[in-house]
Amino acid sequence: MMGECYMEEWIKKIREAGIVGAGGAGFPAYAKYNAHVDTFIANGAECEPLLNTDQAIMMRHPQEVVMALETVGKSMGAKNIYIAIKQKHQECIEKIDGAIKNLSASVIIYPLRDYYPAGDEFMLTYEVTRRVIPPAGIPLNVGVCVANVGTLYNAYNAIFNEEPVTYKYVTVNGEVGSPGVICVPIGTTLRDCIERVGGATLKDFSVIVGGPMMGRIYPDGKEALDLPVRKTTGGVIVLPVDHPLIFKKTIPESVAVKRARAACIQCRYCSDMCPRNLLGHQLYPHLVMRTVSNVENAADMRMTLLCSECNVCELYACPMGINPRTMNSVFKSKLREAGVRYDYSGYLLKVNDMIDYRRVPVYRLVMRLNLDRYSQDVKYYGTVEDIKSVKIMLRDGPGRTARPIVAQGDEVLKGQKIADVDDDALGVPVHASMAGTVTQITDEYITIENTGVKK
Ligand code: SF4
Ligand code: SF4
Structure with missing residues (x-):
């Protein structure tokens, strides 16, 4: 395991890898981890109904999550390192427990009851430590750092393999052929995500990007189809246009x-x-x-x-x-x-x-929420490679928008840096999530098309 003396080195690596909080807020991870705490909590609570994204990551990459958790937690000075998982996800707990034992890691599994919002940083910090984050505060105010398991998986890839963030696990659920979790290149359109799980089963549908409680709603789902998967996208839920939840969430x-x-x-x-x-x-x-x-x-x-x-x-x-x-x-x-x-x-x-x-x-x-018919075990589709084009956002959370460093017509390789942020600014660089040709550059995104460029 890496020790505290390497902190500066891995902080640089996770900045260079373009890591932001994968759980939704998108705060640059290097800035969040550059602190001293006594408690570090990996957030595997996944409290939004219908989402299985974090479970898929923990099931498939338990060693990576635990290694990153211990490395980052110890470097930040944490004496108590936890991973919080819902008690009901027994298989997941067993996988993580196996990884902890294999690695002889000083990580404690904290089993959570199945309530909402168990993954809220304030609730989670209280649940695990009995400390209350002050109003308008952050976990750091009470000596705690909370990190989503997806962010930690990305941190593992950055610290140990020097790989940037190019993929995202996303749950696609609701009125689709066969709901599941897919791992897609960043910038894949929601249309592609939905098609990969069998397509929408309704002609007219609404889309929620994120979870049903806090996700962003598109009453006319077709308007959401060209949106790209961002580094923070955890779920895509397709619902009938007349579903009661759509009505409730669109009251003017x-x-x-x-x-x-x-x-x-x-x-x-x-x-x-x-x-x-x-x-x-x-x-x-x-x-x-x-x-x-x-x-x-x-x-x-x-x-x-x-x-x-x-x-x-x-x-x-x-x-x-x-x-x-x-x-x-x-x-x-x-x-x-x-x-x-x-x-x-x-x-x-x-x-x-x-x-x-x-x-x-x-x-x-x-x-x-009238969602019981969609609350089910979903399948895992694996990693999708054959996407025709991606639209990669230049900013996924707080901080500076990355400045493109490629030009239209350039051929890029997967993992190549295509936009950057000045060293002294809060923000992270952006990388090509697939090999191809840059076809469009705007103030907000870069489009890459798969033109057969060597991977
Ligand atoms: S949305 Fe309602 S329940 Fe949630 S924090 Fe705000 S006031 Fe409280
Ligand atoms: S009726 Fe009024 S006070 Fe009662 S829960 Fe609804 S908003 Fe709150």
């Missing part, structure tokens, strides 16, 4: 306001079930709804900046089926536009005594 803001005024009964279930509120953060969605109902000074709306947009309040807790999360998002974006930040005053963070009883069981959530 103006309608949500009217519903808040007409139907909110101030039962405060939204606040009582809110994962951040349960951790003692002063976030009360029922007070936001009261304010929307024109009750002056009902709440300091800066609290909405604490909302993780997990959707528990809106898609699970609210008995009236109205939209507290949507209202939070509206205020939150207005405050952000105005440059308002949440300044934590240091108030006492008292975890709610009921926290263990108010977590949302995933099986009930799946039924509430």
